[in-house]
Amino acid sequence: MNKDKDYYKILGISQDSDNKDIKKAYRQLARKFHPDINPGNKLFEEKFKEIGEAYFVLVDDSKRLKYDTLRGIIRIQPDSEQAKTQASKAYSEPQKDTSKETPKKDFEGIFSKFSKNFTRPDAQKGDDITTDVHISVAEAYNGTVRKVNILRTEKCYKCRGNRVINHMACDKCNGTGEISTHKQLNVKIPPKVKENSKIRIAGEGNKGVNGGENGDLYLLIHTIKSSYFTYDGLHVHCEVPITPSEAALGGEIQVPSIEGFINMKIPAETRSGQKFKLAGEGLPDTSSNKRGDQIVTVKIEIPPNLTEEERKLYLELARVRKFNPREHIIFDK
Ligand SMILES: [Zn+2]
Missing domain, CATH: 2.60.260.20 (Urease metallochaperone UreE, N-terminal domain)
Structure with missing residues (x-):
């Protein structure tokens, strides 16, 4: 690990990128700079090595935490929408797909060398959350926007969900790897919702475990009738x-x-x-x-x-x- 190198820049991703973004960026760049594409090209070899090193550190939660700490990088909301947008912007440049030109055997060999250590077969989807939303009959008819407060579990930011820091149970999450956080969301309720209907907001439920998908948030709609009528x-x-x-x-x-x-x-x-x-x-x-x-x-x-x-x-x-x-x-x- 070299703290003087900007691994995020090397992979062309934002500091808020999640593992999925990191893997995606790595795959694209590894294809582009694979030494087999340009045999004997020192620049390509150097670049390929650098990409591999950046990936090796950033894809591993504990290595990444160490690296971030050394670089003074603080990630407050690793999964915020903004972070996702920034991350997708970072690698949105069209890149030539050179995978066809790459000898397949070598290519896969190099991939498995890196990815073997990081496969998480115990990935689990996070639990879904259901929250009640009370709206007027008019809002139910016309649609509306509501602020909802939810309590959900997220990956502990201190230990990055690893449960331990320096062989000690993380004191932030008591070694569970998860913390409960309050979050306020602006949710859009479409027109013509029915009483007791459920609206699904994908990915806003509890955090997935070991890189699993997040659960979903469900809004249970209740309409209130004014007693004036x-x-x-x-x-x-x-x-x-x-x-x-x-x-x-x-x-x-x-x-x-x-x-x-x-x-x-x-x-x-x-x-x-x-x-x-x-x-x-x-x-x-x-x-x-x-x-x-x-x-x-x-x-x-x-x-x-x-x-x-x-x-x-x-x-x-x-x-x-x-x-x-x-x-x-x-x-x-
Ligand atoms: Zn923790």
């Missing part, structure tokens, strides 16, 4: 107060719907208790594109604490309009 199948009912002048003159008022406030027109001479239908503003039927209706019942509400001026105006109204709303009531004596 009453529900009748897909139809939604509510009562909305209006002022006497709104009732008399009509106009546009704002009423709550399952998606927030929406405008509703009421005609002049609206009666208290009159019902209005807002077509298609009810609950969505997730199996079809249909939505129920919203039925709004208006109730006239007299403003409290009438002022002297208001009292005078009501008296004036009573004077100019002799109106007895009870005169048509007929009942048996």
Whole structure:
């Protein structure tokens, strides 16, 4: 191990790359600089040796930790999305595939020499995690973005999952090789999700063991209905107060719907208790594109604490309009 050499640069990868990235970068470069492609070329031989050395150190967790420490490299989130992006950028340059020109026998021989020590037959996929997500019926219909907090296991950053450091059990993970960490994720919930449905977010579950894949995260969807409304199948009912002048003159008022406030027109001479239908503003039927209706019942509400001026105006109204709303009531004596 030579701490003066930048092994990451040699392999053309970022310092956050995982073993998969390291192996991929190594394979591509080993093909490119294989001595058999250019026999006798000292530069190729030198380069090939250097690539092998970088790979030998970086692919081995404990060697890599030692090397990183010597170089002062601190890897905080080895599996962050950013790290993955950087890593893929690093080797995204198209390279000539020279594998066909390489004598196959020698090529495989060299590979097995390096890879034998690093094969992990006991690789296990990490466990899946399920977390409950509560969203409104409107969000379930339109889709939404939610922050979810999860607790998951990750490879211990101190011992890199090796459980031991210098023949001593790692004190960070108590020799388990894993630590529990809280993580906040922004998750996208697609439109038209059903109650109790599960949304899978690949790779965000518990960390895989011995290079195994990460588990997946499942979001268990629960929809919450507002208690402001009453529900009748897909139809939604509510009562909305209006002022006497709104009732008399009509106009546009704002009423709550399952998606927030929406405008509703009421005609002049609206009666208290009159019902209005807002077509298609009810609950969505997730199996079809249909939505129920919203039925709004208006109730006239007299403003409290009438002022002297208001009292005078009501008296004036009573004077100019002799109106007895009870005169048509007929009942048996
Ligand atoms: Zn540890």
